[in-house]
Amino acid sequence: MSMVAGCTKTLTGSAAMKHERVRGGVDVLQIAGYLERTGFSCRGCGSCCRDDGEERWAVFLSDLELRRIEAAVTQPRESFATPYHETVPLGRGTEGTFGWSLRRKDGHCCFYNGNGCSIYHFRPWICRTYPFSISYEGPSCDLCPGTGRRMTRGSALTLAFGLVRRLCEEDAEANAIREVLNMITLPDNSRVLIDSTGVRVLHG
Numbered sequence: 034m035s036m037v038a039g040c041t042k043t044l045t046g047s048a049a050m051k052h053e054r055v056r057g058g059v060d061v062l063q064i065a066g067y068l069e070r071t072g073f074s075c076r077g078c079g080s081c082c083r084d085d086g087e088e089r090w091a092v093f094l095s096d097l098e099l100r101r102i103e104a105a106v107t108q109p110r111e112s113f114a115t116p117y118h119e120t121v122p123l124g125r126g127t128e129g130t131f132g133w134s135l136r137r138k139d140g141h142c143c144f145y146n147g148n149g150c151s152i153y154h155f156r157p158w159i160c161r162t163y164p165f166s167i168s169y170e171g172p173s174c175d176l177c178p179g180t181g182r183r184m185t186r187g188s189a190l191t192l193a194f195g196l197v198r199r200l201c202e203e204d205a206e207a208n209a210i211r212e213v214l215n216m217i218t219l220p221d222n223s224r225v226l227i228d229s230t231g232v233r234v235l236h237g
């Protein structure tokens with residue numbers, strides 16, 4: 034067994050929280066086995082970068098990912114990311130959203146250039162690990178034309194480690210957002226974006 038505990042290093046929470054993370058450790062070899070059994074090889078169709086289905090397309094971005102892309106494209110996050118479209122009521126007339134997603138242009142990701150990803154080496158974890166996802170309950174797979182195709186053990190392991198890394202970053206972002214929420218007082222009657230760096234009031 035090759036267990037990887039859930040990122041206690043990046044968390045600042047209580048001992049109880051750390052215990053939960055360790056208990057929720059994930060098994061990389063088990064994940065790799067699932068990936069191998071499912072099978073996947075990218076066909077380069079680009080459908081994961083476009084609005085092909087009825088479901089609204091959204092790629093979430095952690096603050097770390099936003100910073101990586103900002104550095105790569107030398108543009109501020111507002112140029113390629115937008116507050117996630119779904120909001121929740123937070124009381125006293127205020128509603129909020131909890132993070133950023135990639136901007137879309139003409140029905141596809143703003144970084145999709147017709148042939149592929151223009152920020153391939155800096156693309157977010159969701160893109161790197163698509164069509165797979167992971168939670169502490171285990172991995173899962175979305176519909177994708179590339180699934181069912183033979184995957185080598187080496188590719189499966191690389192992807193499995195990518196999924197664990199993604200889980201760690203998502204977990205760290207979620208914990209940081211919880212800490213922000215515990216520390217701040219939200220303005221009344223506003224639309225706000227809450228991420229791991231703080232709260233922004235959204236206008237327009």
Ligand code: SF4
Nearest residue numbers: 082142144145150160
């Ligand atoms: S960042 Fe790249 S891989 Fe991800 S959706 Fe956009 S174009 Fe596709």
